[in-house]
Amino acid sequence: MTKISDFWLEFRRNKAGVVGLVLILIFVFIAVLAPFISPYNPSTRNPNLFLSHPTLAHIFGTNEIGQDLFSLDMYGARIPLEVGLIAAAITVFLGLVIGLLSGYFGGVVDEVLMRITDFFIIIPVLIFMIIIAAFVGSSLINVILVIALLSWAPTARVVRSMVISLREWPFVEVAKANNAGSSYIIFRHIMPNVIPVVFGTAMLAVANSIFAQASLVFLGVGDVSDISWGSIMHFAFISGAVSVGDWWYIVPPGIFIILLILSFVMIGYSLEEIFNPRLRKV
Amino acid sequence: MTIRSSYFVKRIISSIVTIFVIISFLFFLFHLIPGNPILILYRNPALTQSQINVLYRQFGLNKPLWQQFFIYIGNTFTGNLGISFFYREPVSMVLFPALLNSLILLIPATFLAIILGILTGVLAAWHRGKKIDFVTLGSAMAFYSMPAFWLGSIFITIAISTKALPVSGMYQLGVYNQNILERMSDFLSHLILPLVTLTLVLYGQFTIVMRNSLIGVFSEDYIITARAKGANTRRLIWKHAYPNALLPMISIIGINLGIVVAGAVLTETVFSWPGIGFMVYQAIISRDYPLLQGAFLIISISVVVANLAADLLYGYLDPRVRLR
Numbered sequence: 001m002t003k004i005s006d007f008w009l010e011f012r013r014n015k016a017g018v019v020g021l022v023l024i025l026i027f028v029f030i031a032v033l034a035p036f037i038s039p040y041n042p043s044t045r046n047p048n049l050f051l052s053h054p055t056l057a058h059i060f061g062t063n064e065i066g067q068d069l070f071s072l073d074m075y076g077a078r079i080p081l082e083v084g085l086i087a088a089a090i091t092v093f094l095g096l097v098i099g100l101l102s103g104y105f106g107g108v109v110d111e112v113l114m115r116i117t118d119f120f121i122i123i124p125v126l127i128f129m130i131i132i133a134a135f136v137g138s139s140l141i142n143v144i145l146v147i148a149l150l151s152w153a154p155t156a157r158v159v160r161s162m163v164i165s166l167r168e169w170p171f172v173e174v175a176k177a178n179n180a181g182s183s184y185i186i187f188r189h190i191m192p193n194v195i196p197v198v199f200g201t202a203m204l205a206v207a208n209s210i211f212a213q214a215s216l217v218f219l220g221v222g223d224v225s226d227i228s229w230g231s232i233m234h235f236a237f238i239s240g241a242v243s244v245g246d247w248w249y250i251v252p253p254g255i256f257i258i259l260l261i262l263s264f265v266m267i268g269y270s271l272e273e274i275f276n277p278r279l280r281k282v
Numbered sequence: 283m284t285i286r287s288s289y290f291v292k293r294i295i296s297s298i299v300t301i302f303v304i305i306s307f308l309f310f311l312f313h314l315i316p317g318n319p320i321l322i323l324y325r326n327p328a329l330t331q332s333q334i335n336v337l338y339r340q341f342g343l344n345k346p347l348w349q350q351f352f353i354y355i356g357n358t359f360t361g362n363l364g365i366s367f368f369y370r371e372p373v374s375m376v377l378f379p380a381l382l383n384s385l386i387l388l389i390p391a392t393f394l395a396i397i398l399g400i401l402t403g404v405l406a407a408w409h410r411g412k413k414i415d416f417v418t419l420g421s422a423m424a425f426y427s428m429p430a431f432w433l434g435s436i437f438i439t440i441a442i443s444t445k446a447l448p449v450s451g452m453y454q455l456g457v458y459n460q461n462i463l464e465r466m467s468d469f470l471s472h473l474i475l476p477l478v479t480l481t482l483v484l485y486g487q488f489t490i491v492m493r494n495s496l497i498g499v500f501s502e503d504y505i506i507t508a509r510a511k512g513a514n515t516r517r518l519i520w521k522h523a524y525p526n527a528l529l530p531m532i533s534i535i536g537i538n539l540g541i542v543v544a545g546a547v548l549t550e551t552v553f554s555w556p557g558i559g560f561m562v563y564q565a566i567i568s569r570d571y572p573l574l575q576g577a578f579l580i581i582s583i584s585v586v587v588a589n590l591a592a593d594l595l596y597g598y599l600d601p602r603v604r605l606r
Contacts (some may be wrong), residue, residue: 101550119300121537126544126586127562131578134566135311211429215548218431220566233432242435243449245442254432261427269423269490 010274017270020263027260031077040068040073042227051241064239072232073252078258079228080210082145087209090148090200091153096194099159102184104167114160120153122182129212130221138222144165147212154202159194166190178191197275203268207261214257229253289597297590304582308575309354313347333365364572368564373576376515377558381580383452386555387473388546389478395587396535399482399488400528404519406489407496407527426486430545434479434552441475448472450554476553483545491534495527502526529600536592539585 011017011024014211030037040058054061056231060069077099102113137144153261166172167190216222217230223230236250328458338344345353363373399422406418425433438449448454452472453465460468481606499505500523508522547559554560558577 007415031403064459065477115296118296119303121588122300122539122586123304124540124543124581126540126547127578127581130309130562131308131574134571134574207427211427214429215544218429218548219551219563233429233435237431237435242438242552244443245439247436247439249433250435251438254429254436257432258424258427262423265423265427 009275014273016266020266020270021120023063023259023263024267027077027153027256028081030074030198032094034074034078038068038071038074041070042067042071044068051239051246051249053246055275059250061246062239063249064125065233067110069232069249069252072227072266073229073256075227075255076229076232076253079140079226080213080230080257083147083213083228084206084210084260087144087147087151088202088205090145090184091205091209092198093149094152094156094202096159096198098152098156100163100191102156102193103163104182104190105163112162113156113254117153117156118227120150121157123150125150126212126215127218130219133221140223140226142279143213143222144209147209151208151212152207154272155198155205158201159198162194162197163190166193173196191249192239196271200268200275202269203264203271205267207264210257210261210264229257290594293590293593295557297586300586301583304586305358305579306336306351307380308579311350312575313350318492341534353460353600356534363576364577366570366573368568368570368573373516373572376573377580379559380556380558380577383555384546384550385559385560387480387550387555387576388477388542390482391477391546392535394477394481396488396531397486398485400492402485403492404496404524405438406493407500408519410493410497415493422486422489424486425482426490428483430450430479430483431552433483434476434549437475437479438552447475448474452556454502466546470591472555476549476555479553480549484542487534487538487541488531491530492527494531496523499523499527503528529596532592532596536589536596539588539592542586543581 009100026077033038044067046062046068049058049062049066051064052058052062052066057069058068060073061070078114098113102110102117127141128150131176132146132150133143136146141251172185172189175189185230214220214230214233217224217228218234222230230253232253235251236246236253239249241249295300305417334544361374364378365371366373366376368374368469385474400419402422406422409415409418441447441449448471454472457468496519505518505523510516543559546557547562549555550557550559551563558581561573562577562581565577
């Protein structure tokens with residue numbers, strides 16, 4: 001308990017982290033309450049208002065089939081948050097497991113797992129996501145899985161290098177001398193020391209997943225009929241709104257997605273600063 | 283064998299293995315999807331029966347899977363990547379000029395991003411904790427979080443309303459009889475917006491790495507000594523701290539090639555820059571599977587090779603790496 005309140009004191013001092021947290025809470029609030037607070041039903045079409053400029057009735061304007069962009073942008077917060085959180089959870093879980101196994105057991109296990117990790121670090125991930133999604137079909141769940149399965153490698157690397165140094169600490173040797181099993185040592189002694197640092201990585205994984213989903217949908221991979229900021233920007237581009245200079249269509253979803261990504265990145269870096277003494281202010 | 287050359291040989295062999303795994307991955311992805319892959323690939327109504335027969339023979343599609351695999355490997359290594367549905371030309375003929383167009387955009391953008399990242403990183407690290415640090419790091423993070431397609435679209439809407447710069451392609455279409463100077467200026471005016479977009483979305487990562495690595499170096503004893511001896515600030519940064527902070531930058535260039543590629547694909551798409559990333563987009567919207575596979579292979583192999591080059595350079599510059 002004291003540890004958590006210590007952490008909170010440290011975190012509160014970090015302005016970037018606090019701003020990020022507040023922004024994320026606002027976006028979650030909008031996403032959850034969208035049906036109650038959005039001025040229009042996003043699927044309702046007004047046949048008389050195609051690509052209308054922002055007006056008092058439609059403060060972000062309307063799209064090429066007469067839907068209210070402000071309401072679409074509110075609903076559009078849902079998928080990025082879902083994809084970001086679910087994909088990142090799977091990513092971090094995979095990275096944690098692979099990093100723990102590789103670092104703790106060493107030898108052949110380490111060699112094999114690290115060669116696989118190297119492979120996933122080197123490859124251009126977005127291109128792999130595109131081709132897999134293009135072949136296996138691009139439902140939302142597939143997109144989430146593809147993002148997660150291709151993104152765990154950096155986490156595994158970080159976890160492994162931590163485990164390798166933790167493995168040599170006296171408390172692990174004492175546990176071994178007392179005949180503790182491998183799984184007991186990994187879960188009771190090593191994992192609790194790794195978890196705090198993994199939180200920082202997890203925040204960056206959320207940011208990367210949101211970014212990846214938006215990029216895939218923008219390129220037309222993934223379900224463009226699901227409302228998300230990525231799909232709104234996709235339609236802003238292919239409807240020709242961008243190329244006739246209708247900036248108000250594409251500006252808001254882009255700003256929202258940047259703010260959301262930035263929030264997770266800021267929290268990630270502030271966690272890293274808290275847990276990495278070399279970066280801590282003296 | 284000396285330690286140095288054994289490190290280099292190891293890295294080269296592992297890159298070759300990686301490329302082989304990528305090529306095999308594509309084959310199995312293509313053959314493991316449920317349903318008949320041939321139907322999926324050749325569903326395109328634009329192909330005539332005789333063209334389909336040629337494709338069958340060329341790729342051995344009526345032979346057993348393992349034979350198809352070897353035919354596929356052989357075809358890939360001889361540059362036979364199939365025929366594009368959309369362009370009705372061999373994929374390699376379509377992609378080779380596209381690769382050159384991509385490099386014309388990518389190489390200058392990466393260099394500009396690195397220079398911008400170093401300058402802003404040094405600025406932020408030196409004024410650590412002050413307003414300059416906050417603004418510099420904040421904008422680096424904002425650009426880093428910015429999807430290239432969004433930034434590009436914003437530039438397009440501005441350029442369209444001000445009629446300042448061309449926003450699509452490499453040259454103005456339908457213009458003939460240009461002399462070489464006119465053609466050059468036409469090309470450069472088309473290059474500006476994609477180049478600026480790509481540079482801006484790429485530089486942020488370098489700023490962050492440069493800043494953090496410099497801050498690490500600033501706490502080293504030799505910097506504190508130099509400071510205590512009264513070395514002037516500019517000299518201290520550029521002579522003592524900067525060269526040591528540069529090493530992590532080189533390794534980050536290799537690791538982040540994937541980000542560069544993603545940025546390039548998205549930038550080329552919004553500006554219709556006829557590079558390999560734009561080909562990926564066209565292949566997606568026209569369901570041109572052979573073109574998509576070819577672009578995938580060329581991009582992946584280029585990234586592995588570029589990564590190898592960065593690693594070898596790093597190993598050459600930092601002896602600790604090759605002794606590990």
